[in-house]
Amino acid sequence: MIHIGDYNVLEILRESEQGLYLADKEGNEVLLPNRYVPESFKIWEEIEVFVYLDNEERPVAVTDEPFILRDDFALLRCNQVTEIGAFLDWGLVKELFCPFSEQAFKMKAGGWYLVYCYLDEQTGRLVASSKTNRFLDNKDLTVQQFDEVDLIVSHPSDLGMNVIVNDKHLGLIFSEDIFKDISVGDRLKGFVKKVREDNKLDIVLGKIGYRKIEPNADLVMQRLEDSRDGFIPLNDKSNPDDIKRELEMSKKTFKKAIGTLYKQRLIKIENDGIYLI
Incomplete structure (x- = not known):
């Protein structure tokens, strides 16, 4: 076939x-x-x-390679909008059609949109839809707490950023767990922080609990080793915004990380920052 x-x-x-x-x-x-x-x-x-x-x-x-396959998600550019719908650039001669009925918001030429590509059973044509949530299902989850997952950033919400989890489920990264700039269409690695009773998924970009202490300690060590004099002007009294800007992690995570390094006698903590021993 x-x-x-x-x-x-x-x-x-x-x-x-x-x-x-x-x-x-x-x-x-x-x-x-x-x-x-x-x-x-x-x-x-x-x-x-x-x-x-x-x-x-x-x-x-x-033999061209399209930007999206059937039953897949991708961020595509809208080339033109006509009286019947929008036409998207997916790397092939014939553009990918997105009817008005499949647009979460009215598309505009030149805009970029996260879409799902599927085969329309009535017409036998490949069609794009920016109503991505309807192609996701959280009834039968294939992930559990602490699992590492593949993410596609979907769309922002009042609580944070919605993400597509393993191309199957809908998840949410809360604003307080976002420590770097992310945009719609970004593909990232993350972890399931919590599975709620209604099967909603809380997602984080770093490991959870004790699982995330070691990687973040390594990150601090790498930053110290890369610095000119083995020094970072941050410590456990630093402003959370300064820590977020410099290391893309929360103050709580940072304190655990430097605590681990301090116990291993790899750093010393002074009033002006931390020093590599």
């Missing part, structure tokens, strides 16, 4: 004036136009291609 909106490994079946005809194991054929034909090839040789629908709604194979 040839999968629309995804990569396919197909056999080169025959050559024609239009290009190469490729086929899957079941004999389903698709055209690879001349502009994508490699300089050298052999009949029955396998080739990896991306398959989507051309301007005449016919399946076509290309």
